Amino acid sequence: MPQPGAALLVVAVLxxxxxxxxxxxxxxxxxxxxxxVALVLALTVVLLAVQLVTHGPLEYRxxxxxxxxxxxxxxxxxxxxxxLAAALTGLPVTVYGLSxxxxxxxxxGFWPLWMLLWGALNALFVAGDAFNLYVTLELxxxxxxxxxxxxxxxxALGGAMRYLLMTLTASLIYLLGVGLLYHRSGTLDLALLxxxxxxxxxxxxxxxxxxxxxxxxxxxxxxxxxxPPAHSSAPAPVSAVLSGLVVKATIxxxxxxxLDVMPPGKAGLGAALGGLGAAAIVWGSVQALRxxxxxxxxxxxxxxxxxxxxxxxxxxxxxxxxxxxxAAYFVLCHALAKTAMFMTVGNLQKLGAGAHLGELQHVARQxxxxxxxxxxAGVTIIGLPPSGGFLAKWLLLQxxxxxxxxxFAVVVLAGGLLSAAYxxxxxxxxxxxxxxxxxxxxAPKGRTSAAEWITLAVALATVVLGFTAPLMLGxxxxxxxxxxxxxxxxxxxxxxP
Amino acid sequence: MTVAFLYAxxxxxxxxxxxxxxxxxxxxxxxxxxxxxxxxxxxxIIGALARRTPTADPDPVPLALVIxxxxxxVAATALGIVIMLRVQAATGRPELPPADRN
Amino acid sequence: xxxxxxxxxxxxxxxxxxxxxxxxxxxxxPVAQGLGEQVxxxxxxxxxxxxxxxxxxxxxxxDTLLEIAVLALATVAIWSVAxxxxxxxxxxxxxxxxxxxxxxxxxxLLAGYLxxxxxxxxxxxxxxxVVLAAAALLVILAGAPLPAGAGGWPLRVGxxxxxxxxxxxxxxxxxxxxxxxxxxxxxxxxxILMIEAAAAISIGASLAxxxxxxxxxxxxxxS
Numbered sequence: 149m150p151q152p153g154a155a156l157l158v159v160a161v162l163x164x165x166x167x168x169x170x171x172x173x174x175x176x177x178x179x180x181x182x183x184x185v186a187l188v189l190a191l192t193v194v195l196l197a198v199q200l201v202t203h204g205p206l207e208y209r210x211x212x213x214x215x216x217x218x219x220x221x222x223x224x225x226x227x228x229x230x231x232l233a234a235a236l237t238g239l240p241v242t243v244y245g246l247s248x249x250x251x252x253x254x255x256x257g258f259w260p261l262w263m264l265l266w267g268a269l270n271a272l273f274v275a276g277d278a279f280n281l282y283v284t285l286e287l288x289x290x291x292x293x294x295x296x297x298x299x300x301x302x303x304a305l306g307g308a309m310r311y312l313l314m315t316l317t318a319s320l321i322y323l324l325g326v327g328l329l330y331h332r333s334g335t336l337d338l339a340l341l342x343x344x345x346x347x348x349x350x351x352x353x354x355x356x357x358x359x360x361x362x363x364x365x366x367x368x369x370x371x372x373x374x375x376p377p378a379h380s381s382a383p384a385p386v387s388a389v390l391s392g393l394v395v396k397a398t399i400x401x402x403x404x405x406x407l408d409v410m411p412p413g414k415a416g417l418g419a420a421l422g423g424l425g426a427a428a429i430v431w432g433s434v435q436a437l438r439x440x441x442x443x444x445x446x447x448x449x450x451x452x453x454x455x456x457x458x459x460x461x462x463x464x465x466x467x468x469x470x471x472x473x474x475a476a477y478f479v480l481c482h483a484l485a486k487t488a489m490f491m492t493v494g495n496l497q498k499l500g501a502g503a504h505l506g507e508l509q510h511v512a513r514q515x516x517x518x519x520x521x522x523x524x525a526g527v528t529i530i531g532l533p534p535s536g537g538f539l540a541k542w543l544l545l546q547x548x549x550x551x552x553x554x555x556f557a558v559v560v561l562a563g564g565l566l567s568a569a570y571x572x573x574x575x576x577x578x579x580x581x582x583x584x585x586x587x588x589x590x591a592p593k594g595r596t597s598a599a600e601w602i603t604l605a606v607a608l609a610t611v612v613l614g615f616t617a618p619l620m621l622g623x624x625x626x627x628x629x630x631x632x633x634x635x636x637x638x639x640x641x642x643x644x645p
Numbered sequence: 646m647t648v649a650f651l652y653a654x655x656x657x658x659x660x661x662x663x664x665x666x667x668x669x670x671x672x673x674x675x676x677x678x679x680x681x682x683x684x685x686x687x688x689x690i691i692g693a694l695a696r697r698t699p700t701a702d703p704d705p706v707p708l709a710l711v712i713x714x715x716x717x718x719v720a721a722t723a724l725g726i727v728i729m730l731r732v733q734a735a736t737g738r739p740e741l742p743p744a745d746r747n
Numbered sequence: 748x749x750x751x752x753x754x755x756x757x758x759x760x761x762x763x764x765x766x767x768x769x770x771x772x773x774x775x776x777p778v779a780q781g782l783g784e785q786v787x788x789x790x791x792x793x794x795x796x797x798x799x800x801x802x803x804x805x806x807x808x809x810d811t812l813l814e815i816a817v818l819a820l821a822t823v824a825i826w827s828v829a830x831x832x833x834x835x836x837x838x839x840x841x842x843x844x845x846x847x848x849x850x851x852x853x854x855x856l857l858a859g860y861l862x863x864x865x866x867x868x869x870x871x872x873x874x875x876x877v878v879l880a881a882a883a884l885l886v887i888l889a890g891a892p893l894p895a896g897a898g899g900w901p902l903r904v905g906x907x908x909x910x911x912x913x914x915x916x917x918x919x920x921x922x923x924x925x926x927x928x929x930x931x932x933x934x935x936x937x938x939i940l941m942i943e944a945a946a947a948i949s950i951g952a953s954l955a956x957x958x959x960x961x962x963x964x965x966x967x968x969x970s
Contacts (some may be wrong), residue, residue, distance in 0.1 A: 154812065155921075155926075155927070162914065162917075162918070162927070165816055165910070166911075166914055167915070168816075168819070168823070169819065169907045169910050169911055169914075170818075171905065172819075172823050172826075172903060172906075172907060173900070173903050173907055182721070187843060208927075209926055210809040210926065210927055210928055211805065211806065211807075211808050211809060211926065211927075211928040211930070212925060212926040212928075212929035213806055213947065217782060217785050217786065217789060217806050218784070218806050218807065218809075219807055219809045220808065230928050256827070257824070257826065257827020257828070258824065258827075260823045260827075261820070261827065263825060264819075264820050264823070271813065279710055279713075279807075279810060280807075280809065280810055280813070280928070282714075283713065283717065283810055283813040283814055284813065285818050286717050286721065287813060287817050287820060290720070290721055290724060290817060290820055290821060290824065291824070293724065294820065294821075294823065294824030294827065294828065296826060297728055297731070297824070297827075297828045298828065300731075301735075302732070302735035302736050302742065303729050303742070305732045305735050305736075306688050306736070306741060306742035308728055308730060309729065309741060311672060311723075311743055312724065312728060313667070313676055313677075313725075315681055316680045316721050316725070317664075317667065317683065317770075320680070320683050320684055320687050323687055323691075323714060324660070324687045324691075324768075325688065327687065327691035327694070327710070328690075328771055328772075328775075329691060330707065330710075330781075331694045331695075331697070331707070331775055331779060331781075334779060334780060334781050335782070337708075346893050347695050349770050349771055349774035349776060350771045350772075350774045350775055353767050353770065353771035354771065356767075369736070372709075377742075416798060433689070445935065448678065481897070536832060544685065548726075559930070570735050585859070594910060601753075606805055608859045625666060641704070645711075647777060650772065650773065650775075650777075653874065654769060654772060654773075657765060657766070657768040657769050657772060660764075660768065661761050661765040661768070662766055664761065664764065665757070665761055668757060674790060674798070676754045685837055685848045686919060689769065690768075690772065694772070695781070695889060697775070697776075697777060697778055697779045697781075698778070698780065698781060698783050698798070699778055701781070702783060702787075702798070703783070703804050704779075704781035704782060704783040705782075705783060705786050705798035705799045705801070706782045706783070706786065706802055706807075706890070709799050709802035709803045709810075710810075712871075712873060713811060713912050714819070715813050715817075716815075716873055716950070717758045717814055717817050717819060717874070719818075719954070720817050720820070720821035720822075720953070721817075721821065723821055723825060723953075723954070723957030724821040724824050724957075725962075726957075727824075727825045727828060727829050727957065727961065728828065729854055730829070730960060731828060731829055733943075735765070745792055747921070
């Protein structure tokens with residue numbers, strides 16, 4: 149049965165990929181092309197969400213063959229939710245890039261590489277084929293490497309090199325797993341694998357390889373070694389996309405394998421992932437507290453926040469659905485919050501301030517709008533109401549109490565307290581007034597720049613997400629990506645709408 | 646045990662040996678070459694096992710996957726070597742800078 | 748990769764990895780059907796006679812499109828990150844120059860043959876592209892400078908040609924009511940050859956650019 153709306157799935161991939169080639173061919177028009185394509189892409193994804201809500205899960209057969217001979221693209225609520233997260237982050241990043249990158253010079257490479265990265269993310273979210281996912285993983289990893297290297301500093305080049313070796317090795321390990329799965333089952337289609345795959349040595353070794361590769365790419369503690377150097381040395385808009393989207397794309401893929409492909413008998417693995425997630429929250433937060441550079445602080449905060457996304461693996465399957473809803477919402481809120489934070493760092497660095505936390509004193513006078521944005525984004529990172537982050541953590545807590553796994557709630561709350569400590573450390577320093585004011589190494593600044601207003605808008609969006617949850621979760625639930633609802637109603641936190 | 650499995654096991658050996666080199670070598674060119682040899686191991690495993698068909702013809706799908714994988718590997722290697730040269734120009738050494746800067 | 752783990756841990760890891768992989772491989776059934784039979788059944792409408800080419804350019808053409816995108820990506824990244832280092836002169840003697848003059852036309856011919864043979868036997872875009880790249884390397888080694896202006900749009904177009912033609916063909920077939928990349932059987936053979944020819948040119952140009960280590964010195968990095 150042909151679904152007319154399903155063609156939008158392939159449009160979401162082709163549009164940025166074509167835009168990338170055009171940006172390279174016509175460098176003078178690259179900025180205009182990127183902005184137009186970003187707008188059209190956002191519109192495409194919204195139309196996809198409408199299609200999904202009205203018609204249910206979508207499927208598109210590229211080349212018309214259909215699995216297992218051909219490659220299918222598929223979208224359920226989770227897929228479209230991730231596409232929305234990419235669009236909501238990608239659009240402001242594109243606009244921010246206009247003012248961040250000069251109109252000429254080496255940074256012009258940003259536009260084609262960023263468009264390809266966006267295309268790779270979309271391609272990964274809609275892919276229904278294990279080998280096609282390998283190609284999208286390579287496309288995503290290598291464009292991220294190119295974007296990190298754009299900064300050109302020795303830190304950035306070293307970070308890019310480490311990232312390259314990590315992403316290539318992990319991709320090969322993933323590919324080996326895919327190869328073994330194909331030789332075991334005779335198909336590469338995820339849905340067919342899900343219905344036909346049986347246990348046994350080859351299956352479990354293959355799935356183990358694929359999971360391990362995705363864990364490295366997702367920077368789950370203690371495999372996060374490559375993340376802070378790369379994320380902290382890249383240009384600010386690139387750091388935003390890497391922290392906000394790229395690491396989560398591989399967690400999304402891991403979740404797909406977990407829910408759709410892996411045969412039963414994986415509770416031990418789930419508990420291990422949850423335990424590592426908890427360790428990541430504590431360890432990453434402590435590291436963030438110890439940093440003296442703002443960008444590294446934000447990067448280690450990402451290591452910590454990624455931990456929340458692994459907690460639901462350990463939740464009793466009957467209650468995991470609620471936890472996964474919380475994790476998905478967390479992905480979206482964290483993407484926007486981290487984008488706002490890296491944009492703040494970018495704004496400060498552009499004007500020669502705030503690379504070191506020590507220099508942050510009295511920047512609140514110079515950059516009131518950016519600092520406000522950092523604070524508002526911090527509210528979501530900590531998980532205070534009325535932000536989207538609060539709602540996400542509420543769902544996680546609800547799942548943990550429902551399942552009677554109290555340790556899980558302790559970790560969520562402790563993570564919130566630790567993140568409060570490092571967010572307040574930054575915001576507090578910025579308001580220090582006495583003593584150093586005479587030094588005046590930060591030039592007085594006149595008007596608030598457009599970049600600062602974008603930063604504030606992104607931060608405010610995380611608050612708006614606290615109020616739009618019913619709408620967004622309605623999209624997420626189409627096609628029941630997390631299995632049947634557990635029976636209990638999805639109650640809203642008391643007081644919040 | 647058929648010849649296909651023998652080749653596949655050689656691929657496993659190649660993969661493991663190259664992984665050892667990737668971890669233990671410091672020179673970036675050695676690391677990039679190690680990833681390439683790991684890739685060859687993976688391609689050998691996937692390609693060799695395509696021979697397990699009941700007919701004389703191998704399964705074409707794994708062979709196509711290997712060709713796609715090779716092109717991706719070539720592109721990645723080219724990018725890796727260019728970045729390695731930039732690292733060497735910037736730091737004077739073709740090695741990864743120390744991980745901890747904090 | 749960041750710090751050398753102790754040898755014992757490393758060896759334990761390697762033994763586990765090798766043992767697990769060997770076990771996984773030997774646990775596979777000795778005979779498996781795979782998708783070979785399905786490929787052969789649809790070979791007639793694929794436009795080519797070689798099963799591998801049919802999988803690459805038709806059944807799983809979307810993978811190959813993204814693979815060409817990966818190549819374009821590496822090219823854009825190399826272009827953005829580095830400029831060609833200055834070359835030392837005097838590498839080429841008269842013997843090399845003579846051989847280049849004789850060899851290069853034959854290599855281009857060979858690339859064309861490989862392209863054409865991919866439809867029914869071993870060969871195809873990648874093999875042809877590599878031969879083209881080798882021809883370009885010989886020319887570069889012989890010391891021929893890039894013609895004036897060639898570092899501008901002609902080179903950029905050459906590098907992106909494969910991706911653009913592939914995308915263009917994929918979108919064009921949708922105007923006849925088909926899905927993206929659904930090649931009409933009557934036209935499939937010609938369209939595949941066109942895609943492969945464009946891809947071979949881009950592969951050749953990209954590899955030659957990578958060999959030279961960056962964008963031409965007179966080219967702009969981006970905008």
